[in-house]
Amino acid sequence: EDQVTQSPEALRLQEGESSSLNCSYTVSGLRGLFWYRQDPGKGPEFLFTLYSAGEEKEKERLKATLTKKESFLHITAPKPEDSATYLCAVCHGGATNKLIFGTGTLLAVQP
């Protein structure tokens, strides 16, 4: 069964304190791994798509990496505005494009 597990559930950082979020997955025929950011009361905001092991993508202070079993979202020198829930989702092969989500990591960055 396809499954996505994110850790930690919550993370509190000081401004400037770099860290990583983990997304472990089991899926038959990965068609893509997606990272989203979600602010309270809003919908998930697309960040990155990774398609194959070894791929990396960066956006401002965020960098996403992918292996055959997991993905990391590295946050370098975070700022308070990076506080949000970060969601990981996988899309598996087949006729549909449905996403299977993890429960997310709630990140709080304190000034």
Place this chain on the structure above:
Amino acid sequence: EAGVTQFPSHSVIEKGQTVTLRCDPISGHDNLYWYRRVMGKEIKFLLHFVKESKQDESGMPNNRFLAERTGGTYSTLKVQPAELEDSGVYFCASSARLAGSYNEQFFGPGTRLTVL
């Protein structure tokens, strides 16, 4: 370019009543998806349209849920009759393609449904 929009943003109804949620995808996106997040759980897939056709409805909980996408533009999700366990946030998403580049799904702000 306008993003995915959903209406209403909130809905509070009594058990047994009917509610209809609406989603307007990004213009030109043939793929439209419905997802739901219930309290404390992960976001779960409900249904996928390609234009006006249902591609996958494996996530629909039961026959009290009816989704339509007439004309391949906006979509509605009707819950009739609503039950307490239907409470949650309903998200709509759209994407341009099914695979390869540009298959990213862009989400709307969600409709928070509360069934009393």
